[in-house]
Amino acid sequence: MLNQLQYSILFIFSLFVTTTTFAQNTTTITGKIVETNNGGPIEFATVLVGDPANQKPIVGTTTLQDGGFTLETTASEFYIEVSFIGFTTKRFDNPTIVDGKINLGTVTIAEDSQQLDEVVVEGEISQTVFKLDKRVFNVGADLSSTGASALEVLNNVPSVNVNIEGAVSLRGSQGVQMLINGKPSVIANEQGNALGTLTADMIERIEVITNPSAKYDAEGTSGIINIVLKKEEKKGLNGAVTLNTGVPNNHSLGLSLNRRTEKFNLFSQLGFGRRTFPSDEETENRNLEDGTYISSFGENxxxxxxxxxxxxxxxxxxxxxxxxxxxxxxxxxxKENADAIFSTFDASNTLTDVFRRQELTEATNPKYSYELQYKKDFEGNEEQSLLLSATGNLFAKDQTSDFNNTTTIGTDDDTLQKSRTDFTQAEYTFKADYTHPWSEQFTLETGAQYQINDVENDFAISNFDGTNFIEDPNLTNVFEWTQKVLGIYGTTAYEGDKWGIKVGLRFEDTDVATLLQTTNVSNDKNYNNLFPSGHTSYKINDDLSLQAGYSKRIFRPRLWDLNPFFNIRNNFSISTGNADLQPEFTDSFEVTSIYKLGKASMNLGVFYRHTEDVVEDIVEFEDNVSISRPENVGISNTTGIEFNAKYIPANWISFTNDFNFSHFAREGDFEGSLFNFEGNQWSTRLTSKIKLPADIDLEFIGNYQSSYRTLLQEISENLFMDFGARKKILKGKAIVNLSIRDVFASRISESITDQPTYYLRDYSKRGRFVTLGISFGFGKGEAMEFSGQKRF
Structure with missing residues (x-):
């Protein structure tokens, strides 16, 4: 098995070191580990030789199938420790050495009743524990002794998948909030690659939350993954250098450094590069009443x-x-270039006008973020903690666009246009969280959060009159958006041997203000809401457990949902915001199970979501120009299933499948028109991972997303495949990656709006992306196992 191979490599390396150390005596340690109850051998139990001065391990191994082991050390003073997941740990201090040998004989270890009180389902490598509102993946010695990266550990967690580029998905969705020790961190920010520098021996556990309780923001997410680090981290200098190149342009160089001492953990990351994202675009606007239409074909x-x-x-x-x-x-x-040909046809399908629209857009985007956090643990109870944090994110954009219309057929004059955007956004979050266990079964959580969003967008469009560019007053303004949210929560939980329950309540007060400065049009809102949550779990047997949860969620309109400005790249297909938009509220119910059957682990979930004030895009069509804006149109009821399975038939191959199906029913009206409809949507992803000789890993990811409809649109289906290959060299200190996204260039984005009086089609395709990267870890650092390609 893979674990035997890994520990054999560790043993060979340890043997090499000890046999080449001059003038040091070697002590050989042997023995056999068995269970106390039935005397059966324990495979993969951990045997460590440790230094009694600092309580740090010196060398280690795992037991074979018959429970036996052999270990060598050159240390003169040491202790021996035997451990296995779910069993008590046994330690031998100052063992007697006879003729350079220590024979522990048969060592018996008993099951740990405290650990067995938890609802445990064994994974293929470590173990998963079912808690009330989350699943906890405890990282055992089998992973932490191998030098695996945090991304490799995540890939062993049920329902979680990490592709070779390092993109993390939960139950097939990449809209995951990543936390480190229960809080946002620049280490887990997907814009950086720092997560890849964490190694398995730094991680204590990984918590997966699919239906967040009242402790977390009421804003909806696809889930939360919290990486809890050990207090005993690697000391010394850890680091990695990564170099990437790709087609189209994807060239980058990154350096990560991490220095740990008894008191300080210093971390840094530096990166720079250049990337290109080409795409092909097509649009069609057809007036079904008079038969005229306009089409465009372009690339950017x-x-x-x-x-x-x-x-x-x-x-x-x-x-x-x-x-x-x-x-x-x-x-x-x-720097963005766009080039499109616009063609106009009359009712007889005769071409009447053609013009070429060229665009050059240039922008600079400075971004700043910071976090200041204080965490206090309490002596005598590791579950009791106080966390205070302040975070800030600032973003700015200074952008200009030049448009040139050149008529090739027809009598229209050539025209020039300009647009400019001076945009600033600031977000500040202040949090306090306190956890207090009253006993082994009862826990109280409480806390508060205050979040401020402040945005200003100075936008203008100018037309050339033959001499000068004149700003269009109807399309020029300064838009301000401010949102302040105060949240206060409390939860209480009971956890017994087989059954537990957790209930919570969150209060949020929201202040929203929008202002168009030039025209002095303001829109202020204030609303406060209660967000209850409830979760329960029940252990049926050692291989099957159930979990159920309820939470109330909110979707608050963001800046681009409210902002009335629009991009004039295509003057015939316009999207704009709506400052009057109201928030969506969702009641979310979920029942999930986790089941282990031999070499397979499966998760099945059933969910129901009821949403009020559903936001849908409404289209106005006139003179072959479509203007789309979001509106609140009614309610939605969605029922679905989510299935995830991981199957490892052999230690060199594994399969992971994510399947999602939902049926939705919409009821609503807008300006006297009814908008009632039903539909289905489903998607599946199959990931195959193959381990070849010479430390080569292959990954194939097949994706299918069905077509589905919204209020007015039909979204086309998608079938595409990604491929990745990875080769470890220099004993894992260096890694070479090959990544091919959309292997067959089949991934598209297409929407069709087919109404009685008009027909719209929008289509785009980005094509294939190929990236080759190499990463090298130095000191105690590990090579980063992804290409660093930008997320889409």
Missing amino acids: DKNETFFNLILGTDYHINELNVITLSGNFAYEWE
Whole structure:
């Protein structure tokens, strides 16, 4: 098995070191580990030789199928420790050495009743524990002794998948909020690659939350993954260098450094590069009443040069108190070219007009973020904690666009247009969370959060009159958006041997203000809401457990849902915001199960969601121009299933499947028109991972997304495949990656609006992306196992 191979490599390496150390005596340790109850051998039990001075391991191994082991050390003073998941740990201090040998004989270890009180389902490598509102994946010695990266550990968690590029998905969706020790962190920010520098021996457990309780923001997400780090982290200098190149342009260089001492953990990351994102675009606007229509065919490419810097430190005041301060600065230079041909046809399908529209857009985007956090643990109870944090994110965009219309058929004059955007956005979040266990079964959580969003967008469109560019007053304004949300929550939980329950309540007060400065049009809103939650779990047997949950969620309109400005790249297909938009509210019910059957682990979930004030796009069509804006149109009821399975038939191959199906029914009206309809939507993803000789890993990911309809549109189906290959060299210190996204260039984005009086079609395709990367880890660092390609 793979674990035997890994520990054999560790043993060979340890043997090499000890046999080449001059003038040191070697002690050989042997024995056999068995269960106390039935005397059966325990395979993969961990045997460690440790230094009694600092309680740190010196060398280790795992037991074979018959429970036996052999271990060698050159240390003169040491202790021996035997452990296995779910069993008590046995330690031998100052063992007697006879003629350079120690024979422990048959060592019996008993089951740990405290651990067995938890609802446990064994995974193929470590173990998964069912808690009330989450699943907890405990990282055992089998992973933490191998030097695996955090991304490899995540890939062993049921329902979680990490592709070779490092994109993390939960039950097939990549809209996942990543936390480190229960809080947002620049380490887990998908805009950086720092997560890849965490190694398995730094991680204590990974918590997966699919239906968040009242403790978390009421804003909806696809789920939460929380990585809890051990207090005993690697000391010394850890680091990695990554170099990527690709077609189309995807060239980058990154450096990550991590320095740990007894009191400080200093981490940094530096990266810069250049990327290109080309795409093909098609649109069609057809007037079904008079038979005229306009079509466009074009292509554009977005070129981005970027620089990114992360700096941070953890200061351990003592064993119970730690302060974290970190910051991230990024700067992007954008240059985008678009070139499209617009053709007009009359009712007899005769071409009447043609013009070419060329665009050059340039922008600079500075980004800043910081976090200051304080965490206090309490002596005598590791579950009791106080967390205070303040985070800030600032983003700005200074953008200009030049448009040139050149008539090739027809009598229209050539025209020039300009647009400019001066945009700033600031987001600040202040949090306090307190957890207090009253006993082994009862726990209380409480806390508060205050979040501020402040945005200003100075936007203008100018037309050339033959001499000068004149701003269009109808399309020029300054838009301000401010949102302040105060949240207060409390939860209480009971966990017994087989059954548990957790209930909570969150209160949020929201203030929203919008203002169009030039025309002095304002729209202020204030609303406050209660968000209850409830979760329960029940252990049927050792291989099957059930979990049920309810939570109330909210979707608040964001800036681009409210902003009335629009991009004039295509003057015939316009999307704009709606400052009067109201929030959506969703009641979410979910029942999930986790089941282990031999070499397969399966998760099945059934959900129901009821949403009020559903936001849908409404289209106005006139003179072959479509204007789309979001509106609140009614209610939606969605019922669905989510299935995830991971099957490992052999240690060199594994399969993971994510399947999602939902049926939705919409009821509503807008301006006297009824909008009642039903529909289905489903998607599936099959991931195959193959381990070849010479440390080569292959990954094939097949994706299918069915067609589905919205209020007015039909979204086309998608079938595409991604491929990845990885080769470890220099004993895993260096990794070479090959990534091919959309292997057959079949992934598209297409929407069709077919109404009695008009027909619209929007189509785009980005094509194939190929990236080759190499990463090298130094010190105690591990190579980062992904290409660093930008997320889409």
